Amino acid sequence: MHSPELLKGTLQTILLKVLKDHGKMYGYEISLRVKELSENKLLLTEGALYPSLHRLEADGLLKTETMMMGKRVRKYYSLTTTGRSLAKDRVEELVDFIKTMSNVLQVKLA
């Protein structure tokens, strides 16, 4: 398990990327997907997930739609056009960052 501190700066990028790859997703689905992709190494806590999602929505990067499922209401998130273009940039930025980090830390990435 990675430290949540490391996750902090990259959380938004992860959310954007996941949504870019999968289109419409709801909160629980996202957390599951991240868990799965990271082979259980990244645990996306709800306390970090929902505020981040709401912030991205407030910034106009995500749009939402709700679906009634009996008593339950499910809220789906997807990227807006600006969100889509930003997702690409953010991912590139992060990759670049990882490269820089590997140089700084003098380690070779697999």
Add this chain to the structure above:
Amino acid sequence: MAELTKEHIEYIIKDLNYRGIVAEGIEQEIIDHICSATEAEMETGKKFIEAYHEVLKSFGHTSGLREIQKQTLKVENQKAAIMLKNYLTIAFRNLRKQGFYSFINIGGLAVGIAACLMIFLFVVDELSYDTYNKKADRIYRVNTEIKFGGNHFKMANSPAPTGSTLMQDYPEIEASMRLGSFGSYLVKPEGEIDNIKEMNVGLTDSTFFKVFSVEVLEGNPTNSLNEPSHIAISKRMADKYFPNKSALNQILILDNKYNGKVSAVFKDIPMASHFHYDILLPLLGNWPGAREAQSTSFLSNNFVTYLLLKEGTDAKALEKKFPSFIKKYAGPQLQTALGAEFTIEKYYAAGNKFEITLMPLLAIHLYSSLNSELEPNSSITYIYLLGTVAFFILAIACINFMNLTTARSSNRAKEVGVRKVMGSLRSHLVRQFLTESILITMFSLALAVGIASLFMPMFNYLSLKQLSLPLGDPLFYLALLITSLIIGILAGVYPSFFLSAFKPVNVLKGRVALGMKSGLIRSGLVVFQFVISIFLIVGAISVNRQLSYIQNKKLGFEKDQVLVVKDAYALRPNIQSFKNEALKINTLVSCTISGFLPIEGADVSRNDRAFWKEGDQSTSDNLVSLQNWRVDHDYVKTMGMKIKMGRSFSPEFPSDSSAVVLNEAAVLQFGLGSDPIGKRISTFNGNGIEESLDPNQTRSWTVIGVAEDFHFSSMKESISPLGLFLYRSDGFLSFRINAKDSQETIQSLEKLWKRLAPGQPFQYSFLDEDFDRMYASEQRLGKIFAVFAGLAIIIACLGLLALTAFTAEQRTKEIGIRKVLGASVSSIVMLLSKEFGKLILIAFVIATPIAWLGVDWWLKSYTYKAEIGVMVYILAGAFAFVIAWITMGYQSIRAASSDPVKSLRSE
């Protein structure tokens, strides 16, 4: 995959609500998440309840859930637009809910802002005087100060050769020019018969257009005013005399004898200028005044001289060179006049002065009130005074807002408590309250613009200006917006911090019972408002008192019932026959022909020269600078002056042509003793009193009478020595009339005038009106002051009205119980108004000394002062008190006479 049943889901929803997850937007999302997670857990074979608790654990139980909710809400709150909308909605609701208080807030603030807006425009206009000149920072006026022979003159005029001589000696001067006014002219275009009187006629040098940025529309600026017949006229004049054609090279006839060819048409000189000439004549040829312009004498001061300095010149340094300049040029001339033993050093040593100084062009309008100004100027004092009043009014209006908001805080304390419990941060509350106050100021501002444009004509009438709101200027709206933000924040910052500081526990328990009793600050602010109000009332009463004192003071002559016919010279050579014919009208008692009137005003002549007691040596110590007025036999009688000793001029004594009637001040100054009759005074020259000084020729006059001192200039100055001489002067015909209805007399006079001076305009006025005009600026100040003082107290009372209404509302139940227990209406009224009555009393005590100092300061500029008694202060205090009492009384009586059943029924 296990599906949760309906019951399970309901259980989860209820449980989560119980745990405090209620916020819209986040609630359902979390429910869905938990349901999904629970289902996943149940996949592993757990029972519903176990699975659910497992999931809750991963959320961090109740506190974790709450934290998520709080974090998410925080993000939501930062969505500026949404939050602002929320603030606005709440603010609107609050305003609507408290209609009465909102009205007082908005109304009071609007009136205050409108007043400020008008004063602001006034001040901006005053400050913009002469700024139309592109070279304004390099233009200076030469002021002269002369102290000599008991007289002290500070003049805007300077000797005729000053400019040209200065230019010769000092290369840092780029150009010089002179301006002079020698009265009005009767004007007609060539070929016309009827004259029109033009007041704004000036004489100037050809460099006028080089120094001042007055645009020449037609003609060549460098070629105008450089020949005796070349005149320049304004666009206004061109349109008036030569409509629908070019005025260039047309001929205007002035005073029936001078021909002027229009060599330039210039754009009308802006309102914000310290002179407004419509016709400019060259200082060449034989125009009246042009001859003086050629003079090389430094001993008479007839022209206003302006210098244009080269760029980068230090005016102060230049000024330092002027004493040697005076010594070099004026010194020898003084010596010729005053005798060989005169030296300029001795002259200065005797305490005399002869100085020229530079005054920046832009300072003239506000800082200059010298003798012989081209036009009466304004004063920086008015700017400060009005600025202060504007600030005070705004302060009072803002205080109303603060007081009302904090006073009503108990009503909103619960709201604050609930908001805080719901997770509002203090900054949210501050923002909420600030939004409300900014909203109120914005409404007020919009209303204020309306009020201001409605009352602008009235203000213009009062202030003699032509101001208008710059409604077409986007900058104006931007300024308004910024102003409303600033005022809103200023007025809202105290209440918002006050309110947001409430502790929710105390508030919701009802421990904060904020009635009228609390709030030292609030009381302080009320006191402050009334201090200002009382101060302004005292100021207004004092100013108006001084004015009526001046107007009703015994002047030493009878200003009432004197009709003055102007431009008597237009009658030439029929003046005497006009006088004789006119006196046949039986309502006219007497008539005098003289250009000298005991008032200051346009066209009124003044003339002074140095005299000494006959027999004395003419040294600089015993010279008396004497006003010498040329009058006829009937002058003293017509003006109603009193002869204290001796007699006035009389046709029976032909020797009166070398006689003089002095005023008391002159007798004292000459040292003629208690029996001045028969003593003689002398002056230079042998040829009347109008020629230049000649040291070898003196002439003497015998004192035949002493007139009681009479005021002939502003009451700001003391009465100076004056002598009446029997000489011809035909500026005015003054009649003493004896009729209730003067209209008929005027008509007969006009008929006579038309017959004897065909084609000349008949102009008349009453002496008392001309006299009042001398104090026009003070009167304006008085009126403006009174209006704004009134406004201040109205706004202050509006606040008081609302505060009392609020107290009464707060104490409805108390009043009900008191009434049930037998309290009378009057005792309840007393109870309610006592609190504020005390505050006003305190305000009175504080305001009195401040007002006394202020009034004393203002009256310092007057030599003759009205007695401002204690009564004025008491009156002002009583006035404030009564107004406040009426305001409070209305509310108190309403509260006191309400039926106690209504207020107590619900208990």
